[in-house]
Amino acid sequence: MVSIVSLAVFRLQFGLEFTGGSLLEMTFTQERPPSENIREALKETELGALTIQAAGDKNVVLRFKNVDEPTHQKVLEKLKTLGEGEEQRFTTIGPVIGEELRRTGVTAVGLGLLAILLYIAWAFRKVSRPVPSWQYGFIAAAVAMFHDVVIPLGAFSLLGKFRGEEIGVPFIAALLTILGFSVHDTIVVFDRTRENLRRYAGEEFSHIVHRSTNQTIGRSLATSFTVLTTIAAMYVLGGETIRSFALALFIGIALGTYSSIFVASPLLVEFQKMRMPKFRISRPRFRRR
DSSP states (O other): OHHHHHHHHHOOOBOHHHHOEEEEEEEESSSOOOHHHHHHHTTTSOOSSOEEEEETTTEEEEEESOOOHHHHHHHHHHHHTTSOEEEEEEEEEOHHHHHHHHHHHHHHHHHHHHHHHHHHHHHTTTOOSSSOHHHIIIIIIHHHHHHHHHHHHHHHHHHHHHHOOOBOHHHHHHHHHHHHHHHHHHHHHHHHHHHHHHHTTTSBHHHHHHHHHHHHHHHHHHHHHHHHHHHHHHHHHSOHHHHHHHHHHHHHHHHHHHHIIIIIHHHHHHHHHHHOSOOBOOOOOOOOO
């Protein structure tokens, strides 16, 4: 709920890839000049909404509207009057391309989510009692994946508001990775539940789900801990360009482990309780001759 409110109030801060514009990164040989001095030096240059972001100890990243090459060179000259430095990169993307990338990113996430839900519904098509097969994929797994995606989105809306964090193409890649990891963990629990429905016929469904979760929780925690350790190293030791990607992955994968255990599986039990107050899987009876 907090993430949804944050998205509604603060919204997401889209990066250069989605909005279009120019990005210039410069490294100063000596001490980096204050942002106020940079903004004052570029005041007479028509750059539109200028964003200044420090990167590392001596780097500065400038974002402004789409400009031509003479304006680009003029910006470099202004910056060099503040201190000796060297341009590291200059990127410019038109607004049409930015809009196309944003639309493609949303489509990719939507199609990925739909494909995953269809696969789960197909994989559990033979499970009909006590919970219909479609509820595994189209409700339980869907709610878990929505949970795993909306919280990173809410977190980045807060980071965008208070720290200027922007989302770009790497963030879309992180969301797709989160979806894959989340459903992978959920399928492991669901598959063990399907096996235990046959193995422990006669037990209540809630007990079977509880048993299945306990049998897979050690494996889920060990796998997630290994992945999160690697991602934490990427965030700490990686450069500025990869930190947003690593942070989104860390939040999403941690939530994916949580949702597989505490969201998807309990939902199956709740669905079963809504269908019938108490359900036991009866053993087949054989007559003696």
